Amino acid sequence: MTTTPDSEHAEQLNMLRESALSFAAKESPLTRARAQRRQTPGFERRFWTALAEQGWTGLLVPETMGGYEQGFAEMAEVVAALATQVAPEPVVPVLVFAGRLLTHAAPSELATRLLTEMAEGRTLPAVAWQEDITGAKDRPGQAATRLERQGDSLLLNGNKRHVRPGAGADGYIVSATDPNGLALVWVPADAAGLVVNSQALADGSYAAELDLNQVRLPASHLMAEGPGAVAALTRAYDETLIMTSVELLALVRSMLSMTQDYLRTRVQFGKPIGSFQSLQHRAVDLLIQQELTASVVTQAVALLDAQDGDATARSAMASRVKSRASDAGLQVAREAVQLHGAIGVTDEYDLGLYLQRALVLATWLGNGTQQRRRYADLTRNATAQEHA
Amino acid sequence: MNTSSTSTSTDWNALDNASFRATLREFFETRFPGEWRYPQRRLRWSEIGPWYLALSKQGWVAPNWPSQYGGMGLSPEKLIIFIEEQERWGVARAPDMGITMVGPLLINHGNEAQRAYYLPRIIAGEHIWCQGYSEPNSGSDLASLRTEAVVDGDDFIVNGQKTWTTLAQDATHIFLLVRTDKSAKKQEGISFLLADMKTPGITVRPIRNIAGSEDFCEVFLENVRVPRTSIVGELNKGWTIAKALLGFERIFLGSPKQSQYALARVQEAAQRLGLFEDTGFVDRYTKLALDVADLGALYGRFIDQVKRGETLGPDVSMLKLFATETYSRLADLLVDVVGASGALPGPIALPGGKTDALTTFYNARPATIYGGSNEVQRNILAASVLKLPS
Numbered sequence: 001m002t003t004t005p006d007s008e009h010a011e012q013l014n015m016l017r018e019s020a021l022s023f024a025a026k027e028s029p030l031t032r033a034r035a036q037r038r039q040t041p042g043f044e045r046r047f048w049t050a051l052a053e054q055g056w057t058g059l060l061v062p063e064t065m066g067g068y069e070q071g072f073a074e075m076a077e078v079v080a081a082l083a084t085q086v087a088p089e090p091v092v093p094v095l096v097f098a099g100r101l102l103t104h105a106a107p108s109e110l111a112t113r114l115l116t117e118m119a120e121g122r123t124l125p126a127v128a129w130q131e132d133i134t135g136a137k138d139r140p141g142q143a144a145t146r147l148e149r150q151g152d153s154l155l156l157n158g159n160k161r162h163v164r165p166g167a168g169a170d171g172y173i174v175s176a177t178d179p180n181g182l183a184l185v186w187v188p189a190d191a192a193g194l195v196v197n198s199q200a201l202a203d204g205s206y207a208a209e210l211d212l213n214q215v216r217l218p219a220s221h222l223m224a225e226g227p228g229a230v231a232a233l234t235r236a237y238d239e240t241l242i243m244t245s246v247e248l249l250a251l252v253r254s255m256l257s258m259t260q261d262y263l264r265t266r267v268q269f270g271k272p273i274g275s276f277q278s279l280q281h282r283a284v285d286l287l288i289q290q291e292l293t294a295s296v297v298t299q300a301v302a303l304l305d306a307q308d309g310d311a312t313a314r315s316a317m318a319s320r321v322k323s324r325a326s327d328a329g330l331q332v333a334r335e336a337v338q339l340h341g342a343i344g345v346t347d348e349y350d351l352g353l354y355l356q357r358a359l360v361l362a363t364w365l366g367n368g369t370q371q372r373r374r375y376a377d378l379t380r381n382a383t384a385q386e387h388a
Numbered sequence: 389m390n391t392s393s394t395s396t397s398t399d400w401n402a403l404d405n406a407s408f409r410a411t412l413r414e415f416f417e418t419r420f421p422g423e424w425r426y427p428q429r430r431l432r433w434s435e436i437g438p439w440y441l442a443l444s445k446q447g448w449v450a451p452n453w454p455s456q457y458g459g460m461g462l463s464p465e466k467l468i469i470f471i472e473e474q475e476r477w478g479v480a481r482a483p484d485m486g487i488t489m490v491g492p493l494l495i496n497h498g499n500e501a502q503r504a505y506y507l508p509r510i511i512a513g514e515h516i517w518c519q520g521y522s523e524p525n526s527g528s529d530l531a532s533l534r535t536e537a538v539v540d541g542d543d544f545i546v547n548g549q550k551t552w553t554t555l556a557q558d559a560t561h562i563f564l565l566v567r568t569d570k571s572a573k574k575q576e577g578i579s580f581l582l583a584d585m586k587t588p589g590i591t592v593r594p595i596r597n598i599a600g601s602e603d604f605c606e607v608f609l610e611n612v613r614v615p616r617t618s619i620v621g622e623l624n625k626g627w628t629i630a631k632a633l634l635g636f637e638r639i640f641l642g643s644p645k646q647s648q649y650a651l652a653r654v655q656e657a658a659q660r661l662g663l664f665e666d667t668g669f670v671d672r673y674t675k676l677a678l679d680v681a682d683l684g685a686l687y688g689r690f691i692d693q694v695k696r697g698e699t700l701g702p703d704v705s706m707l708k709l710f711a712t713e714t715y716s717r718l719a720d721l722l723v724d725v726v727g728a729s730g731a732l733p734g735p736i737a738l739p740g741g742k743t744d745a746l747t748t749f750y751n752a753r754p755a756t757i758y759g760g761s762n763e764v765q766r767n768i769l770a771a772s773v774l775k776l777p778s
Contacts, residue, residue, distance in 0.1 A: 260774055275777045280770035281763070287774060288706045295685035324682055372674040379677075380664075 020081035037204025041168025052121025104232035166206030245325035426478035642707025
């Protein structure tokens with residue numbers, strides 16, 4: 001067999017996939033996911049340390065900051081394996097959203113320290129940027145939260161919503177408006193004037209509302225400002241949409257596979273119910289959604305790793321894949337319940353864990369409809385030119 | 389051995405992809421008759437025949453055949469480029485059953501005499517073939533076919549009826565699936581037979597479809613005497629051969645091109661009607677635009693498989709399903725956006741240009757039926773991919 005850089009990379013990914021899947025299956029049985037529901041913070045710091053020991057908390061972090069500087073393809077393997085077990089740890093919110101935002105923000109002593117600590121598994125940063133109850137009005141470049149300067153210190157006032165993890169974060173990268181446009185500010189979880197209201201989500205994990213009332217911080221906590229801040233937040237947001245789609249795809253695969261097993265084994269009217277054509281055809285429609293999602297996820301992850309400079313193309317791809325994955329996640333979840341019958345609506349049966357996680361991920365950062373609106377806005381100019 | 393004057397010895401596969409693509413593109417753009425680009429119906433031989441002959445003269449009429457038989461001998465990768473370039477320019481499909489079906493059939497399963505007689509005549513455009521598979525009572529359940537061939541001396545005597553035979557009125561020859569053993573299990577008593585359409589006892593009756601055109605026909609066979617040498621492969625092995633003919637070309641039933649074309653028509657009409665100001669419309673439009681884009685991603689995955697030389701599995705059926713159903717939804721949207729004009733056949737004069745909604749709507753109807761109805765494709769996926777019990 002000849003080895004090319006491509007086949008070598010595929011081989012490495014296969015090895016990582018196998019090791020991540022076996023780690024997740026062994027260390028994170030579904031009973032663990034079940035036990036963490038609504039138990040603040042909704043995940044285990046002990047398990048997070050185990051992830052750090054695997055090197056996975058530093059997978060995307062630059063080598064100069066103690067990480068492994070791997071690609072999104074590698075990160076996707078870890079993310080998918082953990083999602084397959086409905087592991088409750090906030091891997092994508094912390095390591096992708098906050099981690100990438102720290103990477104894209106202006107280089108600073110603070111960003112370096114936070115990234116290093118994050119890679120070591122010691123610090124869990126979160127991103128707090130949304131303000132709208134439905135998220136429909138939120139744009140990465142806009143914030144009603146205000147940043148003022150008073151001498152050498154920064155003063156923050158405002159409210160944030162839909163922050164994940166909603167409990168257990170060590171601090172927040174908060175977006176705010178100042179005279180130079182958008183600003184990104186690091187707010188430690190114990191800052192005076194910060195109130196964190198945690199709300200349990202459908203899957204028993206938490207999202208938070210932040211109340212920022214005269215929060216005073218040293219000037220060194222300003223991490224980015226102006227167009228650079230917008231670009232950093234937009235890029236991290238897009239990367240997070242794509243990695244959330246990776247999670248949703250893993251949920252879809254698990255739910256369809258559970259449903260296939262059920263259709264093969266459940267007997268009614270003297271036959272396995274999977275022999276009934278109406279149920280077969282519904283299952284096939286789920287298969288099609290799964291494979292469509294998989295095809296787009298593959299393209300989207302490859303686009304991130306190609307490090308193409310075109311930010312608009314990246315945003316359009318991110319919204320496109322999140323739209324497909326969100327809708328597929330919910331469709332497969334609903335249909336899986338229906339194909340299972342009454343057992344599918346019991347809390348005892350594991351399908352519910354997947355459905356509840358799918359609900360959280362499908363809505364987080366913009367559901368299918370919201371992502372399609374963003375896609376339409378992003379591509380409108382291109383469309384107009386095509387027809388000019 | 390017959391050598392075709394049209395064959396060239398060019399080794400197309402040795403050419404780099406970009407130059408190959410550029411060569412094709414230049415030829416299609418300069419030589420394909422503009423009036424037949426993106427036709428929304430099947431073109432008759434009287435319309436598209438000259439293009440077939442032009443391709444033949446160029447040596448390009450059989451891109452999929454080995455060069456020793458007058459084909460271009462393209463590798464799967466180059467063949468995909470050939471088809472992509474045709475689709476890109478909206479090059480119409482000429483009656484190509486001889487090229488896509490009979491050629492590969494004879495090359496793989498025929499005898500030397502059949503190859504020597506038929507292949508050069510297909511290349512030359514002298515023989516135009518049609519496919520005699522479906523029957524009035526054998527559509528999705530094709531293996532139940534009843535057209536019968538009985539041995540009589542050196543001949544078969546064929547009796548029965550074929551239907552949905554595309555462009556039989558233009559064909560000079562027909563390839564038939566016929567029952568040669570009534571006692572065997574239904575798939576095991578079928579043979580593959582070739583016949584000249586001028587043989588006494590063959591009658592063709594065109595069928596007018598709901599769009600008003602005559603794309604397909606009924607073919608009646610009454611005591612049709614066909615020489616025994618016209619059988620392809622072994623007696624009673626026709627079903628196996630017919631299945632083996634389903635090569636990777638199946639992938640093209642799932643090409644996103646048809647949907648991309650329909651999406652462009654919806655976009656054009658919506659712009660003329662100012663619908664992009666309407667959030668409700670934009671939501672519906674974007675959902676379909678993403679279905680088309682994502683179909684492209686799925687299609688690309690199967691195309692890559694073909695390029696790597698891998699055999700396609702039964703999972704390729706999902707491509708045909710999503711492609712034709714997306715196309716159908718786009719056709720629905722097109723009829724919907726023109727509102728009260730949605731029942732007007734032909735081009736509708738919208739402000740700023742004409743839009744033809746019903747032709748697309750009519751076109752979408754057979755798409756989910758031919759090539760194995762979408763319901764049959766779902767049965768295949770349920771059994772072969774999801775491994776659900778029968």
